[in-house]
Amino acid sequence: MENKILMKGTDALGEAAIRAGCECYFGYPITPQNEVPEYMARRMGEENLVFLQGESEIASINMLLGAAASGKRAMTSSSSPGISLKQEGLSFMAAMELPALIVNIVRGGPGLGNIAPSQGDYFQATRGGGHGDYRIPVYAPATIQEVYDLTMEAFDVADIFRTPVMILGDGMLGQMVEPIDMHPKKDLEMPAKDYILDGAEGRPSRIMKSLILDVREMEEHNWKLKRKYDLMQQELPKHEEFMTEDAKLVIIAFGTAARIAKGAVKRARSEGLQVGLLRPITLWPFPVEAIEKLANKTSLFLVFEMNTGQMIEDVRLALNGRVECEFYGRPGGVVPAPQEVQRIIERYWLQKEL
Amino acid sequence: MKKIYSRPKCLKDAIFHYCPGCGHSIIHRLVAELIDEMDLRGKIICIPPAGCAVLAYNYLDIDMCESAHGRGCAVATGFKRAQPDKLVLTYQGDGDMAAIGTAETIHAANRGERITSIFVNNAVYGMTGGQMAPTTILGQKTTTSPFGRREAFEGYPLMITDLIATMKGAAFVARNSLATPAKIKATKKSIKKAFEVQEAGLGYSLVEVLSPCPTNWKLSPIESFKYLEEIMEKEYPLKIFKDITKNKDSNI
Known part of the structure; x- marks a missing residue:
């Protein structure tokens, strides 16, 4: 330090x-x-x-x-x-x-x-x-x-x-x-x-x-x-995983959105939800293998981006239909708080009966 | 027997692809002669344009880097700033220099970039098939000004060389022509001066060369040299616009 x-x-x-x-x-x-x-x-x-x-x-x-x-x-x-x-x-x-x-x-x-x-x-x-x-x-x-x-x-x-x-x-x-x-x-x-x-x-x-x-x-x-x-x-593909070992729901987000998502994951974990984060560090080449690996043990992916849905296309290509994938986006320059993303996580957790 | 004329060393032994009567091959030769005479091959980097002369690297045996249409002076700036000891030349046409690349050209000149531009003005877009250029003269018919260029619709020929001459960063600015052997010699003299000005680090140097395009002018080579002298040179008078070495102590 x-x-x-x-x-x-x-x-x-x-x-x-x-x-x-x-x-x-x-x-x-x-x-x-x-x-x-x-x-x-x-x-x-x-x-x-x-x-x-x-x-x-x-x-x-x-x-x-x-x-x-x-x-x-x-x-x-x-x-x-x-x-x-x-x-x-x-x-x-x-x-x-x-x-x-x-x-x-x-x-x-x-x-x-x-x-x-x-x-x-x-x-x-x-x-x-x-x-x-x-x-x-x-x-x-x-x-x-x-x-x-x-x-x-x-x-x-x-x-x-x-x-x-x-x-x-x-x-x-x-x-x-x-x-x-x-x-x-x-x-x-x-x-x-x-x-x-x-x-x-x-x-x-x-x-x-x-x-x-x-x-x-x-x-x-x-x-x-x-x-x-x-x-x-x-x-070249590079990514970070956070609390994905036992996660039933994995958020995929990059850059600033991933910081917010990490906060949301921590909050959801404190409520007892098995949630994790996968953060692509290289956007191209996309960390396809890392997503494929998680697909074997994850029930739901949630892509969060500060746009109307762009990276989700790469996630869906990587998943190739194997696992369900939802999207939450805030375009236009809006920077949501982790609480907002946490609410989305909880909603899907209940809806999908995870 | 004495040999008095031969192919310059840095002009490759290749057949020009240019049309009969085109001025590019003459200008290429002048540049090649000067590179030999001034011993520049080991330090010159040339940026050919998008246009007929993009293939200049098939003829000139020197380091060459293509640029996008109009970006010659920006690419040259990058080379020169990165390697200030090199001689950097842009070889550009009228569309390149005075339409799509106006901003790059004017700002490089205004910064006094230590680069040289050879601006080949034939008042028409050659490679794309004879469309109107910024330098197309009033009344001149092209494929995109089929009724002749009209000031009310297409505006006036752009005098970019005159404009650049007003810039403090420009050290040597000249307009020459290929119309006669004597004028070709004068063109070579201007290009030599432009190289010397760059070597001396005095600023931007520009040589506009009025050059025939018989194919797109729809004239025979002989007629087009006549057109060059009688029409083009009236619109674009030959002159040394600026030579800052004239007013200062200088060896060049």
Whole structure:
């Protein structure tokens, strides 16, 4: 405990990025993530690293592409409407297999929506988001410690798999202050960046491109990416389970919603209800195996999201009809209290005669 | 016998896919000659556009990175900020530079990014089949301005080079043409100057090159070079808009 310091989510994210070796930040202001570029402007300046406020999200993601193709660890951050604008660049980076970190501090939507915590961008994040046949790993932290840890991990995963990686949070995680252990980055051996463009000094010239006019070549590129996604699906899924050993009802929730669900589970347990929580930490790849395992001993799953029902599609795919699955959602930026979710748990407990 | 003309080293031994009479192959050659002459191959990174010249990497033997349509100057900014010691070049068309990428271009220029843009203006969208460009001149017929460009409906040709010349971050801004051998030589001189300005870290440099597109102008190659000189150069006068090295102590 003695090494822990109090830190705000956005600051923890920025500091973790710098300690993970991030050399370039490009971004454009949008609420509720402005504290990230503000923190980075100061800290990257102090460390003599690159910080640049682009003229738009579109410009920023394309600057990110240039820095990533230069072989630098680089990142951008934004919030929902801004992330929509970044999808063009994200698709290009997925096609060119360029590593980078993209942070989405999600706000209520669609449209301008509001600036309150929401999970409305789950589909956009986990289905690729931009045009074309691709996926990117998506991490959903639920604590400030996890914001710190997963930011560091995201840079490693990006380099290992040569892929953009997304961190999906919300304004609550960004603003919240918690004590964290600011450990240094794990010293992992990273693959050599033999693809970067740095002037063809003493070597054959290199081309970085996504234009593949020959349909068979394009098909092979698609399958090559797919093989990489399959590998990620084997190696990356991450989740947390809480009191699931004897649970008849398991709530599945991620990020801020999982914090609320955990509170609800604790309250329901104190009433004697056998309830547990499964929290996906990676939203893509989705922790399918963990859900399959629980399906053997759980009578009812309850998906709770701060949207109208998006992750529930992945849960239902994982369950494949084996176990009943219900949904409770609060979209629009509403952050319910654990008591509210507890009431939903109790209602299903009685209705289904668990 | 003395050899006085040969293929530049960094121009690949490949047949250009460009249409007969197209200006891209001339500009590619000028760039290749300068890379050889200025010994830039080991440090240059070029961003080709979305458009006919996206395939420039089939001809230029240098590091090249594609960008999405219009994002050349943003991608170039990322490269240059990450590797300030490299020479970064965007090669862009009129739609790329002055329609979809206007914001990226203007802001890179205004920040004084140490990058160079070659802006190939043929007043038409070439690769997509001859649609109206921001630089299409009044009265010019294209597939999306079949009655000729009318100011009341399509507005006026966009003078992006003139606009960029007003920006403090721009260090060298010129408009050249490929209409005659002498003008081609002058184009090379401007591109050389633009590279030198970038090497000296003085700011953004831009060379607009008026270039023929016989296929979409529906003219023969010879007619299109005439059109270039008689019509295009009237609308877009050739000039060095800005050269900050003229007013300061400089070796370049």
